[in-house]
Amino acid sequence: MAGVRAAQKQKTRRALIEAAMNQLSAEHGYASLSLREVAREAGIAPTSFYRHFQNMEELGLTLVDEGGLTLRQLLRQSRQQIAKGGSIIRSSITTFMQFVEEHTAIFRLLLQEKSGNSREFRLAVQREVDHFTSELIDYLVDEQNFSRELAELQADAIVRIVFSAGADALDAKPAERRAILERTVQQVRIVARGAAATQQAAKLAK
Numbered sequence: 001m002a003g004v005r006a007a008q009k010q011k012t013r014r015a016l017i018e019a020a021m022n023q024l025s026a027e028h029g030y031a032s033l034s035l036r037e038v039a040r041e042a043g044i045a046p047t048s049f050y051r052h053f054q055n056m057e058e059l060g061l062t063l064v065d066e067g068g069l070t071l072r073q074l075l076r077q078s079r080q081q082i083a084k085g086g087s088i089i090r091s092s093i094t095t096f097m098q099f100v101e102e103h104t105a106i107f108r109l110l111l112q113e114k115s116g117n118s119r120e121f122r123l124a125v126q127r128e129v130d131h132f133t134s135e136l137i138d139y140l141v142d143e144q145n146f147s148r149e150l151a152e153l154q155a156d157a158i159v160r161i162v163f164s165a166g167a168d169a170l171d172a173k174p175a176e177r178r179a180i181l182e183r184t185v186q187q188v189r190i191v192a193r194g195a196a197a198t199q200q201a202a203k204l205a206k
Helices: 002-023 035-042 046-051 056-084 088-102 104-114 119-142 148-169 174-205
Strands: none
Touching: 002 035, 002 046, 002 056, 002 104, 035 046, 035 056, 056 088, 056 104, 056 119, 088 104, 088 148, 088 174, 104 119, 104 148, 119 148, 148 174
């Protein structure tokens, strides 16, 4: 019986998360969401909301955490597929753009709250960006043999370029999205070549 209740509670919690995501849009940021409307879409009474989240901020922070985790998992899968051949840059950026297209509400939330009024939201979003950057740094050091310092500089530049491109792609038409993807691939390749040249120059200078 306890297992049935736990499963039902998890199902309702998921329904609340989905309801919040469904109500996010370019016109309606997270701060404008109503607890009552979210509960109604999830099919529960507003008072039942508090059995799952302390408040709307906790629900929003859960969305941020889930979005960041989903993106990191997708990019890990993308990097693993590179062993079969292909461009790590193109594969990763294509995966990122697919995430933006398929999880528009979550990515929009990350962008909006990165500079929003809530300190908790800003810190949560920054943590996700830091996780994203950290995994890229580890990849550049372990798989591409860059020095830690150069990997950190390169990863920071790439993350800034890619997130900016994702923001541009949010409301773009399919043809515009393809153009943004191609431009981003070229920009990141330029950064990668610059980093490789910098590392080579440093080795020759020793």
